[in-house]
Amino acid sequence: MRLRFLVRAGALALALLAIQAPAAAASKPGTGSSTGTGRVFFPNPVALLQNQSLTDQNDADYAALQPAYRTVALTNLDGSGYLIGDWVNISSETGDPAYSPTNTFSYGRSDDRFEQVMAYYWITEAQKYIQSLGFGSTRRPVNKESQDVRINQWGQDNSFQTNHPKDELRFGKGGVDDAEDAEVILHEYGHAIQDSQIASFGSSEEAGAIGEGFGDYWAVTVTNKIAPTPDAPCVADWDSVSYTSGTPHCLRRVDLNLHYPADLSGEVHHDGQIWSRALWDIRQALGNVKPDTIILEAHFAFAPDTSMPAAAQATVAAAQSLYGKSAATAVRAAFAARGIL
Ligand SMILES: [Ca+2]
Numbered sequence: 532m533r534l535r536f537l538v539r540a541g542a543l544a545l546a547l548l549a550i551q552a553p554a555a556a557a558s559k560p561g562t563g564s565s566t567g568t569g570r571v572f573f574p575n576p577v578a579l580l581q582n583q584s585l586t587d588q589n590d591a592d593y594a595a596l597q598p599a600y601r602t603v604a605l606t607n608l609d610g611s612g613y614l615i616g617d618w619v620n621i622s623s624e625t626g627d628p629a630y631s632p633t634n635t636f637s638y639g640r641s642d643d644r645f646e647q648v649m650a651y652y653w654i655t656e657a658q659k660y661i662q663s664l665g666f667g668s669t670r671r672p673v674n675k676e677s678q679d680v681r682i683n684q685w686g687q688d689n690s691f692q693t694n695h696p697k698d699e700l701r702f703g704k705g706g707v708d709d710a711e712d713a714e715v716i717l718h719e720y721g722h723a724i725q726d727s728q729i730a731s732f733g734s735s736e737e738a739g740a741i742g743e744g745f746g747d748y749w750a751v752t753v754t755n756k757i758a759p760t761p762d763a764p765c766v767a768d769w770d771s772v773s774y775t776s777g778t779p780h781c782l783r784r785v786d787l788n789l790h791y792p793a794d795l796s797g798e799v800h801h802d803g804q805i806w807s808r809a810l811w812d813i814r815q816a817l818g819n820v821k822p823d824t825i826i827l828e829a830h831f832a833f834a835p836d837t838s839m840p841a842a843a844q845a846t847v848a849a850a851q852s853l854y855g856k857s858a859a860t861a862v863r864a865a866f867a868a869r870g871i872l
């Protein structure tokens with residue numbers, strides 16, 4: 532599938548849920564350290580290298596991709612030598628679980644352990660960013676737990692978040708392996724964020740669209756905080772080379788000129804681009820810290836079946852209470868420009 536579905540307790544997903552023991556070879560010594568290093572894409576090769584001609588080449592680690600790697604610090608590890616830590620718990624059905632007695636996780640993309648490192652790094656950094664905004668200390672926590680992540684072969688080209696039977700993100704391997712693109716990882720983590728804040732979120736079409744739009748926005752705001760690239764509003768520049776012919780390659784964008792309700796199509800990923808554009812405009816107006824604090828704080832007030840106007844009103848109210856009138860005015864203007872308010 533070329534869209535990223537939010538799957539909730541689907542019978543199909545249950546049937547396909549592989550029973551797989553997580554990495555736990557008791558005979559291997561731990562590191563006793565919470566820090567290490569990892570080799571990752573930052574956030575993905577197309578965005579970093581500004582090269583629209585890069586292709587998957589069946590997971591080959593070819594020469595033109597080499598400048599896309601970065602060595603980064605890994606934090607919050609549990610000291611077991613596996614990619615398990617305070618904010619992420621990685622398991623994999625494709626290849627060995629990454630293990631290092633020195634917490635050194637350096638792989639190329641042809642090695643399935645590379646995607647494990649990607650998911651560990653980007654989700655840990657996302658949760659650290661959330662906490663840097665005060666969530667979990669001065670504000671309510673937002674998904675402040677070790678997020679279960681599974682790298683697997685599910686589907687042709689899809690990744691998704693589930694609540695049942697367990698709260699887990701799963702990354703498939705169709706086309707470019709999904710977890711080779713930080714923005715795919717962060718989009719799915721966006722669903723986990725909202726589900727931690729709003730019980731049963733997404734029970735109306737517009738709420739589902741808000742979920743997809745927030746996921747896209749979250750991917751963009753986090754990557755452009757940590758690893759900024761020139762075409763910031765393009766989501767999943769690398770994963771999408773497998774299924775987009777035009778350039779730039781983007782799964783979706785957060786800067787499209789779509790309007791509510793005229794451009795609602797009933798397809799949540801498309802319709803989410805109305806919402807994500809409003810969030811993007813707020814970020815353009817106010818930087819990243821205030822908007823991301825406002826946006827996350829507002830979620831706590833969303834109804835599971837919210838409409839876009841109701842969610843927008845809640846977001847304006849959060850801006851007013853956190854930062855006062857000028858911030859609220861900027862937030863209202865962004866939703867008004869989409870026709871939502
Ligand atoms: Ca790969």
Ligand SMILES: [Ca+2]
Nearest residue numbers: 705706707709
């Ligand atoms: Ca893919």
Ligand SMILES: [Ca+2]
Nearest residue numbers: 578765766767
């Ligand atoms: Ca991007």
Ligand SMILES: [Zn+2]
Nearest residue numbers: 535536537746
């Ligand atoms: Zn999604």
